[in-house]
Amino acid sequence: MAVQPPPADRRTVIEHVAIATVDADDTEYARGHLVLLGNRIESVGDGPAPRWLDNVVRRIDGEGHLATPGLVNTHHHFYQWITRGLAQNDILFDWLVALYPAWARIDDSLVHAAALGSAAALLKSGCTTACDHHYVFPRGGGDVLGASIEAVRELGLRFTALRGSMDRGRTDGGLPPDHTVERTEDILISSEAAVDTWHDPSFGSMLQVALAPCSPFSVSTELLRQSAELARRKGVRLHTHGSETTEEVAFCRQRFGMGPTDYFESTGWLGEDVWMAHCVHMDDADIARFAGTGTGVAHCPSSNARLAAGIARVPDMLRAGVPVGLGVDGTASNESGELGTELRNALLINRLHGRPDALTVRQALRLGTMGGARLLGRDHEIGSIEAGKLADLALWRIDGIMHSSIADPVAALVLGALPPLTALFVNGDTVVEHGNLTTADEDRIALACARAAKELASRG
Structure with a gap:
């Protein structure tokens, strides 16, 4: 059942809690309070909450906890949840060749199960907003985009559905098999229909749509150009894989x-309404071009490592002013499916060049919150704990055996094991409580995913 926001006059109060607001000043409170009014943050501050509050329906003692903004996932492929653990030792191109045949056999029922698994893993790791880059639309597969949207709606995750596409098969010099791609004109028609059907641009929207041709090696130049024109005409954002x-x-x-950055620029794909996944192989000129145009980057450290793609120059990007957020990427190249663990992995991987200050714990937290919110064009709504913003919050328990000896709460979250969630709020509603989903039966999802994986494998 879809999660409904609490009534606008009902308050939830969290007190005695460490708070990392991730606002413009990185304000933190060692022992503060939060007041949620309906689906908004009403107040945040030091010490206890005001005593005069009425209509308080829930009080939470946050002793031993850290409150942060909900994490924002800026790149994912939900359908891959049912093809995890395959092609374990391949680089990207070989991995894609190995998995495309299986992905070409998906349909809306399998995608629904996979999306439930992916969304559940995200919520249980502190993610409150996610996007899903779905670009495989097999003939006769049904409404696979709608299947993902319905699954996410059931669990209560704030969502950006990325209507992906591929129109360059092997016959045309691309990487995907011909039977996995669509005609350019069909893609553009379906993309516009997806925006018209699903996109809600209003403040507090639970569902938005962006256009997302897959990659330079799977889409035509014409599709890139026309997708950019369509997105700007419809007022939605653009996403793809790059470098x-x-x-x-x-x-x-x-x-x-020409290189990828020059190519993207030639097709209208640099700008403040664009973000790209990975961007591992960028030189100084590429980074300067991204910074100058406001083009964003979804950093996917675990997937980059899993596929031996390399280490993105995130510290250099941040210094140059490139907007950067975090992404899980598909769970066939990041089998955990968790966003919370990407905070730690981003920090550690970016220090491997011998720079211990390459990323700090607070920079890592910002990547996973405000950084992601900016990429999705929603930094005025989510990504920080500030009065008037949406009540998307994570309450992490850090007084247990795995964290109690770490004095800095943010370090406990980023450098330690992923802490358990006492509560996760999306739009003011509790969707995870004491580590468990409140909106769905986890055992049922696990069984559905196992069955879907076996069903897909049997179609080979």
Whole structure:
């Protein structure tokens, strides 16, 4: 059942809690309070909550906890939940070749199960807003985009559905098998219909849509250009994979006579309404171009490591002013499916070049909150704990055996094991309580996912 926001006059009070607001000043409270009014944050501050509050329906003693904004996931492929653990030792291109045949057999029922699994893993790891880049639309597969949207709605996750696409198959010099791609004109018609059907641009929206052709090696130049024109005409954002591997860079140079950044610029794909996943292989000029145009980056540290793609230059991007958020990426290349653990992995991986100050724990938290909110164009609504913003919050328990000896609460979250969630609020409603989903039966989801994985495998 879809989660409904609490009545606008009902308050939830959290007291005696450490708070990392991730506001512009990085304000923190060692022992503060939060007041949620309906689906908004009414107040945040030091010490106890005001005593005069009425209509308080719930009080939470936050002793031993850290409150942060809900995490924001800026890149994912939900359908991959049912193809995890395959092609374990392949680089990206070989991994895609191995998995495309299975993905070409998905349908809306399998995607629904996979999306439930993916969304559940995100919620249980502190994620309150996510996007799903779905670009495989098999003929006869039904409404796979709608299946993902329905699954997310059931669990109560704030969502951006990325209507992906591929129109360049192997016959046209692309990587995907021909039977996994669509015609350019069909993609544009379906993309516009997805925006018209699903996109809600209003403040507090639980569902938005962006357009997301898959990658330079799976889409035509014409599709990139026309998708950018369509998105700007409809007022939605743009997303794709970019500069993920050395093989992609070589493909662009051979096919288009230029590197990925120049190619994207030539098709209208740099700008404040654009963010790209990975961006591992970018030189100083690429980074400067992204910074100058406001083009964003979804950093996916675990997936980049799993596929041996390399280490994105996130510290250099941040210094240059590039907007950067965090992404899980598909769970066939990041089997945990958790966003919370990406905070730690982002910090550790970006220090591997021998720079111990490459990222701090607070920078890592900002990547996973305000950084992601900015990429999705929603930093005025989510990403920080401030009065008037949406009540998307994570309440992490940090007084247990795994964290009690870490004096800095933010370090406990980022450097320690992922803490258990006492509560996760989305739009003011509790969707995780004491580590468990409140909106669905986890055992039922696990069983549905196992069955879907076996069903997909049997279609080979």
